[in-house]
Amino acid sequence: MAVATQLSTLPSVTALPELPTRLHQHEKRAASQNSAPAIGLLKNCKTLNEVSQLHCHIIKTGLSGRSFAVANIVSACTDLATPGSLAYAQKVFEQYVDEEEDVDDGSLFVYNSLIRGYSQVGLSQSAVSVHVQMVENGLVPDKYTFPFLLSACTKMNGFEEGLQVHGAAVKTSLDGDVYVQNSLVHFYFECGDVADGQKVFDGMPDRNVVSWTSLICGYARRENPRKAVSLFFDMVDSGIRPNSVTMVCIISACSKLQDLSLGERVCAYINNLGLKLNTHMVNATVDMYMKCGAFGTAKLIFDGCEERSLVLYNTVMSNYAREGMAKEAIDTLNEMLSGEGPRPDRVTLLSAISACAHLNELVLGKSCHAYALRNEMQGWESILNATIDMYMKCGETGLACKVFERMPNRTTVSWNSLVAGYINNSDLESAQKIFQEMPERDLFSWNTMIGALVQVSSFEEAIELFRTMQREGIKPDRVTLVSVASACGYLGALGLAKWVHRYMIENQIHCDIKLSTAMVDMFGRCGDPQSAMLVFNNMKERDVSAWTAAIGAMAMEGNGRRAMELFREMIAEGVKPDEVLFVGLLTALSHGGMVEEGWSIFKSMEETYGISPSIVHCGCMVDLLGRAGMLEQALDFIKGMQSEPNDVIWAALLSACRKHNNLEMASYAAERLDKLNPYKSGISVLLSNIYASEGKWSDVAKVRLQMKEKGIQKRPGSSSVEISGRIHEFTSGDEFHPEMRHITGMLDEINCRLRDAGHEPDLKAVLLDVDEENKELLLSRHSEKLAIAYGLISTGHKMPIRVVKNLRICSDCHAFAKLVTAIYDREIIIRDNSRFHFFSQGLCSCGDYW
């Protein structure tokens, strides 16, 4: 078939341009080598039409079959990187392969050009296919083939393909070539195989600046920027002068480390080297300053920049958007649009839309969306994903759904954005429905859903979903574990907690400060302060949240003394306390009965640390004084408060009145409470309990009647016990557990042995007006007793029994637990709604102070 006929299917060729008569130097070289100046002109082409015109000319001169010509046409096309030009390149290539009879060095050049072209535009799979075709046609790849190919494998994250390329390089003995080795280092690092990347580097006899830069950049990107910096010094020590690429990698390592002083030293070093700043370096520098929080310096450099690249604008905007400085991001966009700046591209729009999401800027968000549509960016899913997120953050679930429904190519991110959007709009049901419908769920999807369940306190469901995730073979990361740790903590499931901790270590899940803090908090809430402190002591870096978790663990244990010590250590380490920390500390001091220290801490808040106590801190103080029986002082404290006492304050006083049997003050507190928050169930229950424990049944009836009228329901007491990783929950008088017959049998046996040991049931703890015999029966069926009995029959001898109670433990159950530990020689740990009780050998860790 004639060449002209074949080419007719390609983009049409208009008038043939006249060739310039005067030739440039490089054109002369091309002409002398190939007798065709047209070939030399190919690399100047700006459109496919120009390429195709030159191609026609080359055909006329009879050189179109020459490999040198074909390779240059292919390169010119792939450099243009449009779908049409790539199709053209492929056709020219196919035609060449069909007609080529003798295989020589020239053919290799053609194959290499297409592999290079495909790799450059990111069509990695096509690059790999050309290599396959090359080998099938009996050609042996050369040292130029492998770097192109490896770059393609890297881009497509094709680890298996890359390994085969490495194998092929070994077979052809080209794995000793420094270019091939450099490409291998880059490939292994980018695919996450740090060990093999390092191995290739270690085996290199000669390393150049690219080898070092590949290694340094590999570590900087694989979350080890610290190592990247130290390698940089090794490189300088070995006498290799860094170039601008190396410096860009080092600057971005500083950004990752958020180490401003190091970043500034690097900038000074660049100055000393006399390296000229290019756009890459300027951009990396501005990015570094912004990531380190030095927005002023970044802005100064940005403003002083005469030619701002598109990427620079995008860097500035995305940093502003990510840091919640959405207004600045939008201002930058406006500056870009109003001046002579570059035209916004998809990345610009992405940042703009994300900034609108932060600002809840619906109107501007809509116009960004419209701009993206007008400029044909809708083919790019990320823009639409960000748009879904933006509409969701603006509360426009309907608009978000519309965008989603109209999307031609939905990705997992699109689904995830929708799920997260519904969660943020408090529509868990829709989120769960979409989560179920998703064609594919990734780690992000699971993390979103598990996190949402934890947020709404559906801890058991969260754990259940975590188990499903694992059954489906999805490996959790540190974000998953933060949520799961939080759920474990609230459930008090120590067995599961220990598993989570082990899992983290065995799977080498990177434990950052957030995850460590979650672990400390988890162990603290699960009644394992030793493990909590073990994790805490191993933390390399501790912020105020970490210290708060540790102090919280001490509060749960009732160890006010240790909490105070931790606080002093924290101050000595130079960490500034915040409001939340003082809540934890005051709670710990309250549980430990340390009134004097509590007062002094409370006073120091304002005087020493400049934090004015909030109503929550005041609540802690009322609790501290009340628990210690200093009811009058507590009342005086309330009266002296600057802000109006709220329901929490009066509830704390009421609770103390119950503990210390002060009916008069209880009524006063209850009256105040009733005025403030008559519909809160806990308060009425507390009051009726106070009357009940004093046997004032007519008053109890009055409160109960009021509760009924107001539609308030008493929260039933419930206790749970963890048996081999499963949570068993019991409510008072429960009859539904499958093993209830055994449990009641066990309870009867315990009660017999307790009576023999002289234990009298504390009938005051029964808050209903029933006869003595029934009272005893009711008391014996309290949820914590059911849980303890079940723990005794279903766990091995000497195994501690761990119970989590949703309300405060009653006096009879407290006494019951103490005796059980003595008679059955078992440890019992009960977490009620405020702290832990460790029972052992007939005693409780709280010293009966709770």
Next chain:
DNA sequence: TTAGGGTTAG
């Protein structure tokens, strides 16, 4: 021929 800057969802 190899290495470098900006990209949405938890």
